[in-house]
Amino acid sequence: MNIDEIKKDKTLVITPEGRLDQVAAQSFQQKVINSIEKGESSILIDFSKINYISSAGLRTLLIIAKRQKDSDGLFAICSLTDSVNQVFKASGFDTIVDVYPDQKSALDKLI
Amino acid sequence: MLTFAEEILLLILDDKSGKLDMTSLKELHFILAGAVLMDLADRDKIDNDLDKLIVTDSTATGVKLLDPYLAMIAQSEETFNTRYWLNQIVEYGDEIKKEALGMLIEKGILKVEEKKILWVFGVRRYPTIDDSQEKEVRHRITDLLNSDDIPTPHDVVLVSLANTFKLFPSILGSDEAERLAPRIAQIAKLDLIGQAVSQLLNRLYEDRLNFYMYLPY
Numbered sequence: 001m002n003i004d005e006i007k008k009d010k011t012l013v014i015t016p017e018g019r020l021d022q023v024a025a026q027s028f029q030q031k032v033i034n035s036i037e038k039g040e041s042s043i044l045i046d047f048s049k050i051n052y053i054s055s056a057g058l059r060t061l062l063i064i065a066k067r068q069k070d071s072d073g074l075f076a077i078c079s080l081t082d083s084v085n086q087v088f089k090a091s092g093f094d095t096i097v098d099v100y101p102d103q104k105s106a107l108d109k110l111i
Numbered sequence: 112m113l114t115f116a117e118e119i120l121l122l123i124l125d126d127k128s129g130k131l132d133m134t135s136l137k138e139l140h141f142i143l144a145g146a147v148l149m150d151l152a153d154r155d156k157i158d159n160d161l162d163k164l165i166v167t168d169s170t171a172t173g174v175k176l177l178d179p180y181l182a183m184i185a186q187s188e189e190t191f192n193t194r195y196w197l198n199q200i201v202e203y204g205d206e207i208k209k210e211a212l213g214m215l216i217e218k219g220i221l222k223v224e225e226k227k228i229l230w231v232f233g234v235r236r237y238p239t240i241d242d243s244q245e246k247e248v249r250h251r252i253t254d255l256l257n258s259d260d261i262p263t264p265h266d267v268v269l270v271s272l273a274n275t276f277k278l279f280p281s282i283l284g285s286d287e288a289e290r291l292a293p294r295i296a297q298i299a300k301l302d303l304i305g306q307a308v309s310q311l312l313n314r315l316y317e318d319r320l321n322f323y324m325y326l327p328y
Binding site: 021022023026052053054055056058059062063065066069086087090091092093095096097 | 152155158159160161167260261262263264267297300301302303304306
């Protein structure tokens with residue numbers, strides 16, 4: 001899985017690309033957890049390039065979100081594609097973490 | 112570490128009498144089938160979405176309670192959804208229950224007692240010897256429900272199974288269970304396998320209701 005990272009003010013914007021399933025979940029989780037451990041206090045995951053998420057992907061997001069919240073950090077997700085949005089709605093995941101329609105609105109809240 | 116099937120059995124068993132609620136055997140089998148799939152997912156052996164369930168690693172877990180079902184799914188030539196596999200595994204509900212109870216006895220958490228009802232019918236009961244694991248699960252779940260903490264995937268599964276089996280009134284008390292119902296529903300919904308178990312059980316209740324409605328007087 002290709003994962004881009006860019007710092008926008010105090011927020012680290014992480015943009016994974018492709019499918020967030022069990023194959024990709026572990027490396028994605030490790031990369032984000034490493035950033036949390038390095039002290040990134042504000043993390044935004046941009047989902048605009050993710051076209052599929054499975055149960056394993058949701059579990060990974062849960063672990064990351066919990067880890068960041070336990071570190072008193074900020075965490076949000078933005079720019080869901082239709083297929084991912086469908087899974088978020090079906091699982092109620094959007095009631096557990098902050099989800100924004102686009103990067104700009106997310107960054108306005110996080111910064 | 113206990114499997115989900117063991118954890119849910121500990122929550123269902125009456126600690127002193129060691130009795131399982133036998134009026135809800137079919138429901139219990141669905142819960143245990145769900146627990147098996149949730150454990151396989153937790154061990155990165157299977158993955159699922161809203162439409163299908165696939166094996167991602169067919170190597171055995173070494174847990175007798177799980178491996179026959181991992182092999183069953185791995186050997187399938189076709190891909191099916193979660194509900195299909197629950198319907199297959201539920202047929203082995205009694206075996207799963209016996210295996211999970213056996214594992215709890217081996218771990219020194221339960222003991223087995225043979226009793227006679229009306230001096231004739233033999234029944235087996237499983238009183239608790241060591242209730243520390245069960246207490247820890249109850250405390251953890253109660254703390255989670257009373258906070259806005261993000262749950263661990265493990266706790267999502269337990270809340271989902273306990274909610275589907277309607278265990279929260281006995282775990283929390285009826286008033287607390289009612290007060291915390293929205294939070295319970297929010298967490299339970301997060302697990303897609305749990306959702307499939309819940310949907311199948313709802314269908315079972317509907318079928319049962321229809322059966323009784325059309326019984327001749």
